Amino acid sequence: MKITGEHLRDGKEFRFLDKPRYAAAANFIAIKDDEVIVTRRATDLFALPDDVPVIANWHGERRTDAFLLTVGDLKAKALEFGR
Numbered sequence: 385m386k387i388t389g390e391h392l393r394d395g396k397e398f399r400f401l402d403k404p405r406y407a408a409a410a411n412f413i414a415i416k417d418d419e420v421i422v423t424r425r426a427t428d429l430f431a432l433p434d435d436v437p438v439i440a441n442w443h444g445e446r447r448t449d450a451f452l453l454t455v456g457d458l459k460a461k462a463l464e465f466g467r
Contacts, residue, residue, distance in 0.1 A: 385415065387437055387452055395453030398440050400426070404462040410441035410448055414455065426462060429455050 402408070404426040414421040414429050416436045423429065429438060434456030442449050453461075 385437070387415070387439070389450070391450060392439070393449055393451045395438075395440070395451045395457050398442065398451040398453060398457075398461060400461055400465040401442075404458075404465065409443045412458070413439045413441070415439075426458055430459055430462075434459070 407424040408426070409424075411422050411424055412426050412429060414423075414432055414436050415438075416432055421429065421432075426440075429436070432455045434454060436455045438453050438455055438458055440451045440453060440458065442451065
């Protein structure tokens with residue numbers, strides 16, 4: 385599966401601003417096989433395989449940004465934040 389979009393940002397730029405277990409202001413969208421999982425808590429996705437793609441929508445100052453990562457990337461970012 386290929387996920388593209390002119391406004392889709394690299395997941396390397398994504399950073400948690402609050403604890404990953406807290407409900408975020410925007411959604412995390414995981415795409416696993418023929419299922420789309422939408423949640424506001426990143427930790428809800430941590431039981432999925434590390435290679436599952438995730439679009440992390442994050443409210444910026446003037447817009448919502450979409451970052452393309454994997455569940456593994458998201459877990460690593462959570463560890464950097466300190467969960």
